[in-house]
Amino acid sequence: MINNILEFKEVWKTYGDDRTKITALKGINLELKKNSLNLILGPSGSGKTTLLNLASLLDSPTNGEIIINGQDTSKLSKSGRTKIRRNRIGIVYQRANLFPYLNILENIMLPMISKDINNASKTLNKVGIVETSKFPDEISIEKQQRAALARAMINDPHLIIADEPTGELDKKSTEAVMDLIIKMKNKHTILMLSNNDDLKEYCDELFLIKDGYLQKK
Ligand code: ADP
Secondary structure (H helix, E strand, C coil), X not given: CCCEEEEEEEEEEEXXXXXXXXXXXXXXXXXXXXXXXXXXXXXXXCCHHHHHHHHCCCCCCCEEEEEECCEECCCCCHHHHHHHHHHHEEEECCCCCCCCCCCXXXXXXXXXXXXXXXXXXXXXXXXXXXXXXXXXXXXXXXXXXXXXXXXXXXXXXCEEEEECCCCCCCHHHHHHHHHHHHHHCCCCEEEEEEXXXXXXXXXXXXXXXXXXXXXXX
């Protein structure tokens, strides 16, 4: 049985050539346990986006291994990585990034592999959205972010990565969205990246990132 949904082993990421070299991640080790809520806290420029791009297999490391659900992804082709991303990883960004000319249901179904309309409606209901035929600008920012959570869950991924998921929200909406994210732990492992200290209270595991170094608290 696999207990770690995501593992980084001595992961390094360097941008640029010899002259312009920037080392954004410096020997990162990370283990995310099944059904846990993990927070990586760090200031701007510390390496969070780089880590997100690697964990979501949008980019590959300069050195080291990234293991998802027991599978080493470093030797995979680009299409192999894309397949894992589609099937096993859901991503939520600071802004919901819903398509404005598609209604909420259509937005959620866009990345859905099974295209099962009942399942899509159920997933939206789970995050408290019944206005499935409304367009994004007809619902609140909080509801748009709830819809983005539903979209991230739509293919039942092992791992959900949330990049500053409450960055656009006020305190009340932050609490509502975080309550939902906590509930998502039942079926998913969650990795949140943020520079907001207030999110500490919600997480099971806390990591700090600074200048490309990661430290478990
Ligand atoms: P954060 O998301 O925490 O703000 P980033 O991962 O974006 O941090 O950046 C970490 C470091 O890597 C910064 O010094 C940044 O300038 C650098 N960096 C990020 N992306 C690139 C890139 N595509 N090319 C060159 N340097 C980059």
